[in-house]
Amino acid sequence: MLVVGLQGSPRKNGSSDYLLKHFLKEIEKTGVEVQLLDIPRMNIRPCIGCGYCEKKGFCVIDDDDMVASVYPLLRKAQVVVAVSPVFFYNVTSQLKALIDRTQTFWSRKYRFRLSDPLSKTRKGFFLSMGGSRGKKLFDGIHLVAKYFFDAIDADYSGSLTYTDIETAADFKKMPELDLEISRATQALMSSLRERKRILFLGKNDDIRIQMASALTQYYAGNRFHVVKSGNEPGKRIHPGVVKAMAEIGIDMAFLEPQSRSNAIKEYHPDIIVSMGNDIEVPAIPNVTTSVWNLPDPQHASTELIVQLREQIHENVSRMTTDR
Ligand SMILES: Cc1cc2nc3c(=O)[nH]c(=O)nc-3n(C[C@H](O)[C@H](O)[C@H](O)COP(=O)(O)O)c2cc1C
Known part of the structure; x- marks a missing residue:
């Protein structure tokens, strides 16, 4: 399970950086993988509003970090935590550039009617702070967060916002911060764990x-x-799989194959399912095992991939209703 943190302040070691690192450290303590992206230090070009993604499903800008790493990470992430200081009642322009580029995901969802596999379970959390005490200080931020999380298929699960914060030193003076972060991360992660x-x-x-x-x-x-x-995850999801899954409304275009050779040791699974009877399933106490006996799809034609999809779909329905 991956938690991605988006650090939106251009200031190094500022309030945002402090708060996000603290938040992610608390999550990391439970053994969850976290990855922090320092957005202002990345090459993310602003959206040019050309409408290409609404027609083609991809961004016309195809040579920056948004394409190289942010799109795939946002798809892989089970939880996205974003932080931004209030800049004129909004998020920083660097974070906003990233948000605007997720119009590509918006298009895939609302124009192409495709759903990300994690769309029903991904969570979003927003952190923010401002120097003043304005009553409406976070109104703009909450609205931007709401629509950003909707575009990336994340449920807006909560936020922590702080007034009167000019630098990281102001957070260090807050005795209640540790407890607040611990409660918030607990609430965010417990159902997923x-x-x-x-x-x-x-x-x-x-x-x-x-x-x-x-x-x-x-x-x-x-x-x-x-x-x-x-053992070896491969470089990309098979194009035939992307096509076959899109036919049933599931979007795999930005996903990257994930595999671990030592997954059994690392993850202590409750259930192990082998894809074929030539793949050995280790006997582990208290672990339910089954073999699906699917044909080996090496050099699979489009037709075979569709047949496999149907068979797997059936197996998944049976397995998930049984338990
Ligand atoms: C360009 C700019 C605009 C800002 N606008 C606001 C604002 O509208 N309201 C506010 O309370 N603070 C505002 N601030 C103050 C920052 O939100 C505050 O200093 C924050 O702690 C900075 O976080 P950072 O250290 O992570 O960059 C602004 C600061 C800058 C540089």
């Missing part, structure tokens, strides 16, 4: 795992946390 861990076992770069994972995440992600295993 309580899910059963399911491990799909397959071969390297296995398209059966790619489809089984996405379908389980989409239909039962509130109860199952999917882990994948094959």
